[in-house]
Amino acid sequence: MWKASAPSNIALIKYMGKESAVGNVAVNPSLSMTLSAFLTNVEIEPISGGEDRWEPLPSSAPLRAESTKRFVNFFTRIKQEREIAGSFLIRSGNNFPSDAGLASSASSFAALTMAAFQAFASVSGKPSPSLSEQAMVSRTGSGSSCRSFFSPWCAWEAREIGPVPSRLPDLTDLVAVIDSGFKKISSSEAHKRVQASALFEGRPERASTRQREIKTAMASGDLKRTAEIAWAELWDMHSLFHTASPPFFYFSPLSLAVLRWAERSWEETGTGPITTVDAGPNVHLLVPTAEKDRWRRELLAAVPGISLLESRA
Numbered sequence: 001m002w003k004a005s006a007p008s009n010i011a012l013i014k015y016m017g018k019e020s021a022v023g024n025v026a027v028n029p030s031l032s033m034t035l036s037a038f039l040t041n042v043e044i045e046p047i048s049g050g051e052d053r054w055e056p057l058p059s060s061a062p063l064r065a066e067s068t069k070r071f072v073n074f075f076t077r078i079k080q081e082r083e084i085a086g087s088f089l090i091r092s093g094n095n096f097p098s099d100a101g102l103a104s105s106a107s108s109f110a111a112l113t114m115a116a117f118q119a120f121a122s123v124s125g126k127p128s129p130s131l132s133e134q135a136m137v138s139r140t141g142s143g144s145s146c147r148s149f150f151s152p153w154c155a156w157e158a159r160e161i162g163p164v165p166s167r168l169p170d171l172t173d174l175v176a177v178i179d180s181g182f183k184k185i186s187s188s189e190a191h192k193r194v195q196a197s198a199l200f201e202g203r204p205e206r207a208s209t210r211q212r213e214i215k216t217a218m219a220s221g222d223l224k225r226t227a228e229i230a231w232a233e234l235w236d237m238h239s240l241f242h243t244a245s246p247p248f249f250y251f252s253p254l255s256l257a258v259l260r261w262a263e264r265s266w267e268e269t270g271t272g273p274i275t276t277v278d279a280g281p282n283v284h285l286l287v288p289t290a291e292k293d294r295w296r297r298e299l300l301a302a303v304p305g306i307s308l309l310e311s312r313a
């Protein structure tokens with residue numbers, strides 16, 4: 001049996017919009033922090049005959065039929081591309097609550113790719129490809145998963161995936177977990193719809209400029225500048241959502257209350273969290289780990305009624 005686990009990640013520069021859905025070719029570069037507390041575990045074992053199949057690890061929640069199909073099809077495709085014979089059972093599960101809106105495909109596809117390459121290496125007797133090559137393969141299953149291969153910071157720039165040097169302090173992501181109750185638009189659907197937004201023109205250039213700027217800010221340990229760029233990027237991506245065709249949005253009143261709190265903190269005290277929101281209502285607040293308890297207390301006092309999860313990079 002082969003086992004692997006991989007972390008989720010949260011993007012500050014967002015992968016949004018695909019040049020091609022085949023292989024998940026992004027229109028722009030992206031950059032993220034890995035979230036080591038939010039892990040997917042995958043186990044793979046050979047089975048005799050039949051097709052590859054999936055089941056949840058003990059005490060893990062079942063995937064939706066559509067997600068199971070996408071997961072298994074990805075495995076079967078990369079297996080066949082490498083001419084690996086035999087059938088396999090894949091088991092997987094997350095160590096974080098599946099109803100928290102964090103269940104991202106990033107950690108699942110990264111862990112599946114890592115476990116698959118272990119299996120292929122031992123079946124074929126050939127060595128596994130490098131981590132960057134594995135990340136490129138994982139990208140073809142789910143784009144954002146390629147950034148879960150390098151920690152604590154990872155950049156995905158066309159065919160290059162690798163670590164990003166940073167002099168920022170050690171950060172913890174405080175995740176304000178908010179249930180919007182709205183029907184969820186999947187990120188795969190979001191990638192399609194944003195291309196019809198009038199704001200999509202110029203989007204790859206805006207993201208590329210921010211990618212360069214944020215790397216400079218991170219390399220010099222400039223938390224304030226990093227937060228400004230992440231803030232601009234959050235509103236850029238969500239504005240694409242709000243002006244897409246058909247338009248859609250993820251914010252709930254509580255998301256906005258947390259965002260207002262973060263904004264006020266910067267305005268009134270000159271300091272605050274690096275704030276971002278993915279394709280969902282949860283707000284991610286990256287704060288220095290040494291100060292996380294104080295930020296946690298201040299946020300819960302200002303916005304009662306939210307629950308917080310946390311992860312270090």
Ligand code: DP6
Nearest residue numbers: 011014015024142143144187188279
């Ligand atoms: C908003 O990687 O989930 O989280 O390639 O279709 O699987 P697919 O999309 P996915 O898109 C993630 C979009 C995002 C921003 C990001 O993580 O960069």
